[in-house]
Amino acid sequence: EIVLTQSPEFQSVTPKEKVTITCRASQNIGSNLHWYQQKPDQSPKLLFKYASQSNSGVPSRFSGSGSGTDFTLTISSLEPEDAATYYCLQTRILPFAFGPGTKVDIK
Amino acid sequence: EVQLVESGGLVVQPGGSLRLSCAASGFKYDDYTMHWVRQPPGKGLEWVSLITWSGDTTEYGDSVKGRFIVSRDNNRNFLHLQMNNLLTEDTAFYYCAKAASSLYGGIDSWGRGTLVTVSS
Numbered sequence: 633e634i635v636l637t638q639s640p641e642f643q644s645v646t647p648k649e650k651v652t653i654t655c656r657a658s659q660n661i662g663s664n665l666h667w668y669q670q671k672p673d674q675s676p677k678l679l680f681k682y683a684s685q686s687n688s689g690v691p692s693r694f695s696g697s698g699s700g701t702d703f704t705l706t707i708s709s710l711e712p713e714d715a716a717t718y719y720c721l722q723t724r725i726l727p728f729a730f731g732p733g734t735k736v737d738i739k
Numbered sequence: 740e741v742q743l744v745e746s747g748g749l750v751v752q753p754g755g756s757l758r759l760s761c762a763a764s765g766f767k768y769d770d771y772t773m774h775w776v777r778q779p780p781g782k783g784l785e786w787v788s789l790i791t792w793s794g795d796t797t798e799y800g801d802s803v804k805g806r807f808i809v810s811r812d813n814n815r816n817f818l819h820l821q822m823n824n825l826l827t828e829d830t831a832f833y834y835c836a837k838a839a840s841s842l843y844g845g846i847d848s849w850g851r852g853t854l855v856t857v858s859s
Contacts, residue, residue, distance in 0.1 A: 675834060676784065676849055727798065729786060
C-alpha cells in the first residue's frame with residue numbers, strides 16, 4: 633500500500649508570495665499523481681493530472697512537477713482566492729490514496 | 740457539463756446499512772470508471788471505491804473492504820454504494836466522482852457530496 637505525505641501541513645502566506653507544496657510517495661508511482669484544490673464547503677477541483685498536466689481553466693500561476701516519489705505544486709504568486717486545502721492523489725497502485733492535505737491561509 | 744448528484748445520506752445506527760446513489764449526466768456515462776471518495780467533517784479525503792465502465796471490476800479501500808459494495812446501472816446512468824455494518828468512523832461526506840480517462844487516470848469531476856452520520 634502506498635502512503636503519501638505532504639509538507640507543509642499548514643502555510644500562512646502573504647499575497648503575491650510564492651507557495652511550494654510537496655507530496656512524497658512511499659514507492660515509485662511514476663507520474664500517476666494528481667493535485668486537487670478544495671475550498672471551504674466546496675467539492676475538490678482538479679488542478680493537475682499526471683503530475684504536470686494542468687486542467688482546463690487553471691490559472692498560469694499554478695504549476696505541477698515531479699515523478700517517481702517526489703512531486704511539487706507551486707503557486708508562483710499567491711492570490712487571495714487561492715486560500716484552500718490542497719491534496720495529492722496517487723492512482724498508480726491500488727488501493728488509491730490521497731495525501732493528508734496542505735492548508736494554505738492568507739495572512 | 741458533467742453533473743454528479745449524490746443522494747441517500749442519513750443518520751444511521753452503528754451496525755446498520757445504507758445505500759447511496761449518484762445520478763450522472765452531461766457525459767457518456769458508460770465510457771468511464773467511477774469512484775466514491777469520502778471526507779469526515781473537517782478532515783481529509785479518503786478514497787473508498789471504484790468500478791470500471793462495464794462493472795466487471797470493483798476495488799475498495801482497506802477500511803471498507805468486505806462491508807461496502809459498489810455497483811452501477813449504465814441504462815439509467817446511476818452509481819450506487821451499498822454500505823453494510825456501518826461504524827462510527829464511517830461518518831463522512833461521500834462524494835461520487837468521475838475518472839479522468841482510464842482506471843489509473845485520476846478523478847476529474849466531483850459531486851457535491853451527501854452526508855452519512857453513524858451514531859446511536
